[in-house]
Amino acid sequence: MDDGSLLVATRTQRRHNTMNPKRYQQVKEVFLAVCELDSDRVDAFLDEACAGDPSxxxxxxxxxxxHLPSTLIGESPEDSGEVKIPRFVPKILSDAGETKDDTRAYEHSREKKGKEERFAPGTIIAGRYRMLGLLGRGGMGEVYRADDLKLDQPVALKFLSRDMSHDRSRLERFHNEVRLARKVTHPNVNRVYDIGEAGGDTFISMEYVDGQNLGMLLQSVGRLTGDKAMQVARQLCAGLGAAHDRGVLHLDLKPANIMIDSSGQVCITDFGIASLAKEAKRDGPLTGTPAFMAPELFQGKKPTVQSDLYSLGVVLYEAVIGQALPLDILRHGRRQADLESRDDSASLLPDDVDPVLERVIRQCLEPDPRQRPDSAHEIAASLPGVDPLDEVIAAGETPSPDMVAAAGAGVGFRRKTAIACLSIALVGLTAVWLLAKHTLFLPQAGLAKPPAVLADKAEEIIARLGHDMEDHQPSERRSVQGFAIDRAYLRYFTESVNEADPWKNLSTGRPPAIFFWYRHGDGRLIPPAPFGESALRRKLPPEPGMTTVRLDGYGRLIRFEAIPLRSGYQSSSEKNVDWSVPFELAGLDISRFEAVDPVRKPPMFADRVLAWKGVYEDNPSVPIRIEGSALDGRVVYFSVVPPYQDQAGVSDGVSWVSAPPSHAFVLRFTLHLAAMVCGIFLAWKNLGQGRGDRRGALRLAMFVFVLGSLDWIVGERHSTVWAEQAASLYLGLARITLAAVGAWIWYIALEPHVRRLWPQTLITWSRILQGHFRDPLLGRDILIGGLFGVCLVLVFQFDILLPGWLHLPQPAPKLPAAGYDLAELLGVRYKMGTMISVLLTSIIFGLTALFLMSLFRVIIRMPGLATLAFCALLTTVFSIDSGYDTFMPWLTNAVLAFGAVFILKRVGLVALIVGRFVCVLIMTNPITSDFNAWYSASGNFTVAFVMGLLVWGFYLSLAGGPVVASSVSKIKDTGE
Amino acid sequence: MQSDEVSRITGILNEVKQGDRSAWERLLPMVYGELRQLAAQFLRHERNNHTLQPTALVHEAFMKLVDQTNVDWQSRAHFFAISSQAMRRILVDHARQHQAAKRGGGHKRIVLDENLIGETQRAGNLLALEDALTKLAELDPRQAKIVELRFFGGLSVAEVAEVLDMSKRSVEREWTMVRSWLRRELSDGTTP
Structure with a gap:
């Protein structure tokens, strides 16, 4: 089963025809001089020494x-006087040709061993196989052709040599061959059936290929021409890729081990020295055929997929050129550059060799494994012809993650399409920016003053009301602050106010839709953050010594709550309280309010409880009630209560009173829980069947963990109190770990289904997981996703504007979906934190959407209906997420849901993630074209960031060149 | 082995050391005969897991043939040099015989210790080596001699330098060159 030495023989002869003693001395001189030189000076020296004498x-x-440096081959230094003594195997002088040496170079020797065939034709062994004849002999044993009498099929039987069958290591290797070859089921990989024993002989039964090996074929036809070469290359890649997918490295790929049957089907055989990639070791015994082995193996490095790809390159070179790879290129990395630059390299390659194939060969022969292609699938995908991914899908098989990733290699965008996408997205973004002031919530919410001013104002109010830190040691004073949205406001004005434009007073803060809260005290101020929430949004129940102030965006008092630390209360000494002070702080005139009976109890102990009623001077349409309580002569409670808070009790979403969970929360929680349980079950099943993409899952989990950690570091409010910080750290870690583990489980559980159903949705995603961050395909997805995100915002904006144009009731300005604290308003650090957490939630959103969609598809077997049902679910989630449960722009959300599904299925997961990221980023940031607003820098930074993202995507998408590359030069541009 | 023969061989060896070329010619057949006998013995009792070490045989012959109290290390080197030449002949003759006995051509495959050629060329071919050495003898006889001494006699660099009357440094340089040359020649032959 071997051949191919002809090629080298001719080369050797050629060399010696010109050699004579004089010439030899000349060569010796130059050679020895070179040996003394540093490697970087060799070329220059040779240029000089051999000027005019290329031979x-x-x-x-x-x-x-x-010439190998002695350290490399492990020889002892020559001057020590020691010489490693050559040992000759005794049998060299005897009859038996087999040796004990563990090398492969001569394993496939074709010479006759002076031994007759072990089985006479017609012999029946193991009661099942009728021997037909010897097919070939190798170092390990002989391969016979036989008929399987039981199944009436031809098989090949590989027998271990008799003298080896007692050698345990040989036997083990024989078993290993079966074990590994059985892992791989692929039309282009020789099937191994079983291992058997007959009369003390161990044998492997395997698929009989009626054909010849590639080496023999090349001997008879010289070389493979264009189409045939491409066919063989594609099948080799498919077979090798299948082996690699199962973690099996062949390690001995060469023409003699590649069978081609009469119909042209290629079959990789002989897994005799194959190894599992994860078990391959550095400095293991050097096995393989030197002429086909990757250079790094000679240096004792660990064999990898890339080592096999190198062998593939050598095989393809031989196949298309019809000659062995020149030895100087073979073993010397330095020569590779010459291969690239040598002028006659083009003439070396026959004209009909496809330039793509040429590029593949060059890439495979790169001396640095990292420069070689990522996988055999990537090579297959780059070869013209049928897309291997399509082939697999058409065959109803599940492509491997590597194959999915490989499908996207070098695919980019057409320049025109990319430019169109970028321009539309940028125009859209500009429109978003200009319209933001009238449509988005934050720029209209009356954010008149920056948080620093408001905090100062809060301190002032606390002092004016007589709670100025008398209770605290200055060193213990601490404070927290933040913004919050009053969602009840939006519900009220959406549902109860019958005006043409109920939102006209939104920016006046009368009543306020957004408020600034400020709390100080000496106890715990930062509550632990539950899953997915920032500590900023949750506030502790009040404790003695804690003072909380709420202001509107203009710095006017909305609510004041103080719980004195030392009561020192004497019921007899009732002092008068000047109520005009808090009224003044609230921007109200006490004389315009009418005293009424209090209806609500203050949330703390008080000896005076009062109430007033009236209207805002500048917005008389809204009735308000004022509540005030005092203790021991000091105001402890003061609240401006708009009508909607009366209706809703004190529950306004930020209260300490435990409110019943919202529908959105219940839905999310149920989904999370169900998905977790299902996920664990499915993941367990998939792992058992070896289906999950463990590498991808691990990388995703790590990514989630890193992003989560960054989010915690940057976005969390860190306490100066050690214990509080430690608690926050543990909670943060727990939360992040849970998210990472959850991501891992879900990924293992559902990714295989998605990969089976819609592998194309995962192409870019798989490539990112493999570390291709500068991929043209990623660029394309960023561009499309970004465009989608901008369009989403525009849809939201037109949803607001359209009713106005049609004279319908004005809907509420679009505010971010529930779950976003307005932390980005507090400063750069929190802004970064928000961006990271938006990215993280977008990834989780995208994956969840994809996985749910696949789940729907699995449960509801009709594809159309499944998609429809999934869209319905998505619409519901979007609608509930929009924050105020009763107002549901169903139509808009349905459009969004269908858009998301379309992007997901047609472009892919990454595009959807980018789309959601961009959309949420814009929605949660105070975008405004009014440069005077204190938050304009923050908003405009976001716009600039999105713009940069789009341009980066555009830039990346072009790097891959045109999708349909026809001209050779372009292919070379992209490949090198 | 009679002691008179031992003293005779030792005497000749000392003459060789003095530079007597004819003494060399007289010694070779005696060493050859002894070595062949030893090799034949060894091969008769071939054991599966034993490798034939030419140098081990040469050592054995040396112990038998030479009165070691009466020679210095230079004489020892010369004895080994002679033995290496004999050893080469024995091994090659043997390989040729067996090759002729088999049908058809093709080189008899043997395995050289990996340290001989380096790990890339664990497998070699004795006859290919012989061919290469013959070729090398035409191009550079001294290098061919160095190979013979080191491969078949197991001489150290210092011993080679003594026998060939060269400096250690030049032996090393020649060795560097010839190693590469041989690797190339032999690798061509063994590429499957």
Whole structure:
């Protein structure tokens, strides 16, 4: 089963025709001089020494290839006087040709061993196989052709040599061959059936290929021409890729091990020295065929997929050129550059060799494994013809993650399409920016003053009301602050106010839709953050010594709550309280309010409880009630209560009173829980069947963990109190770990289904997981996703504007979906934190959407109906997420849901993630075209960031060149 | 082995050391005969897991043939040099015989210790090596001799330098070159 030495023989002869003693001395001189030089000076020296004598240089260089520094081959230094003594195997002088040496170079020797065939034709062994004849002999044993009498099929039987069948390591290797080859089921990989024993002989039964090996074929036809070469290359890649998918490295790929049957089907055989990639070791026994082995293996490095790809390159080179790879290129990395630059390299390659194939060969032969292609699938995908991914899908098989990733190699965007996408997205973004002031919530919410001013104002109010830190040691004073949205406001004005434009007073803060809260005290101020929430949004129940102030965006008092630390209360000494002070602080005139009976109890102990009623001077349409309580002569409670808070009790979403969970929360919680349970079950099943993409899942989990940690570091409010910080750290870690583990489980559980159903949705995603961050495909997805995100915002905006144009009731300005604290208003650090957490939630959103969609598809077997049902679910989630449960722009949300599904299915997961990221980023940031607003820098930074993202995507998408590359030069541009 | 023969061989060896070329010619057949006998013995009792070490045989012959109290290390080197030449002949003759006995051509495959050629060329071919050495003898006889001494006699660099009357440094340089040359020649032959 071997051949191919003809090629080298001719080369050797050619060399010696010109050699004579004089010439030899000349060569020796130059060679020895070169040996003394540093490697970087070699070229220059050779240029000089061999000027005008290229054949001299060729000769020296061919020797240099074999000049290995002594450290490399493990020889002891020569001057020690020691010499490693050559040992000759005894059998060299005897009859038996087999040796014990563990090398493969001569394993496939074709010479006759002076031994007759072990089985006479017609012999029946193991009661099942009728021997037909010897097919070939190798170092391990002989391969016979036989008929399987039981199944009436031809098989090949590989027998271990008799003298080896007692050698445990040989036997183990024989077993290993079956074990590994069985892992791989692929039409282009020789099937191994079983291992058996007959009369003390161990044998492997395997698929009989009626054909010849590639080496024999090349001997008879010289070389493979264009189409045939491409066919063989594609099948080799498919077979090798299938082996790699199962973690099996072949390690001995060469023409002799590649069978081609009469119909042209290619079959990779002989997994005799194959190894599991994860079990491959550095400095293991050097096995393989030197002429086909990757250079790094000679250096004792660990074999990898890329080592096999190198062998593939050598095989393809031989196949398309019809000659062995020149030895100088074979073993010497330095020569690779020459292969690239050598002028006659083009003439070396026949004209009909496809330039793509040429590029593949060059890439495979890169001396640095990292420069070689990522996988055999990537090579297959780059070859013209049928897309291997389509082939697999058409066959109803599940492509491997590597194959999915490979499908996207080098695919980019057409320049025109990319430019169109970018321009539309940028125009859209500009429109968003200009319209933001009238449509988005934050720019209209009356954020008149920056948080620093408001905090100062809050301190002032606390002082004016007589709670100025008398209770605290200055060193213990601490404070927290933040913004919050009063969602009840939006509900009220959406549902109860019958005006043409109920939102006209939104920016006046009368009543306020957004408020600033400020709390100080000496106890715990930062409550632990539950899953997915920032500590900023949750506030502790009040404790003695804690003072909380709420202001509107203009710095006017809305609510004041103080719980004195030392009561020192004497019921007899009732002091008068000047109520005009808090009224003044609230921007109200006490004389315009009418005293009424209090209806609500203050949330703390008080000896006076009062109430007033009236209206805002500048917005008389809204009735308000004022509540005030005092203790021991000091105001402890003061609240401006708009009508909607009366209706809703004190529950306004930020209260400490435990409110019943919202529908959105219940839905989310149920989904989370169900998904977790299902996920664990499915993941368990998939792992058992070896289906999950463990590598991808691990990388995703790590990514989630890193992003989560960054989010915690940047976005969390860190306490100066050690214990509080430690608690926050543990909670943060727990939360992040849970998210990472959850991501891992879900990924293992559902990714295989998605990969089976819609592998195309995962192409970019798989490539990112493999570390391709500068991929043209990623660029394309960023561009499309970004465009989608901008369009989403525009849809929201037109949803607001359209009713106005049609004279319908004005809907509420679009505010971010529930779950976003307005932390980005507090400063750069929190802004970064928000961006990270938006990215993280977008990834989780995208994956969840994809996985749910696949789940729907699995449960509801009709594809159309499944998609429809999924869209319905998505619409519901969007609608509930929009924050105020009763107002549901169903139509808009349905459009969004269908858009998301379309992007997901047609473009892919990454595009959806980017789309959601961009959309939420814009919605949660105070975008405004009014440069005077204190938050304009923050908003405009976001716009600039999105713009940069789009441009980056555009830039990346072009790097891959045109999708349909026809001209050779363009292919070379992209490949090198 | 009679002691008179031992003293005779030792005497000749000392003459060789003095530079007597004819003494060398007289010694070779005696060493050859002894070595062949030893090799034949060894091969008769071939054991599966034993490798034939030419140098081990040469050592054995040395112990038998030479009165070691009466020679210095230079004489020892010369004895080994002679033995290496004999050893080469024995091994090659043997390989040729067996090759002729088999049908058809093709080189008899043997395995050289990996340290001989380096790990890339664990497998070699004795006859290919012989061919290469013959070729090398035409191009550079001295290098061919160095190979013979080191491969078949197991001489150290210092011993080679003594026998060939060269400096250690030049032996090393020649060795560097010839190693690469041989690797190339032999690798061509063994590429499957």
């Amino acid at each position: 001299l240089r060729e000769e020296v260089e061919s020797l240099l290839v074999y």
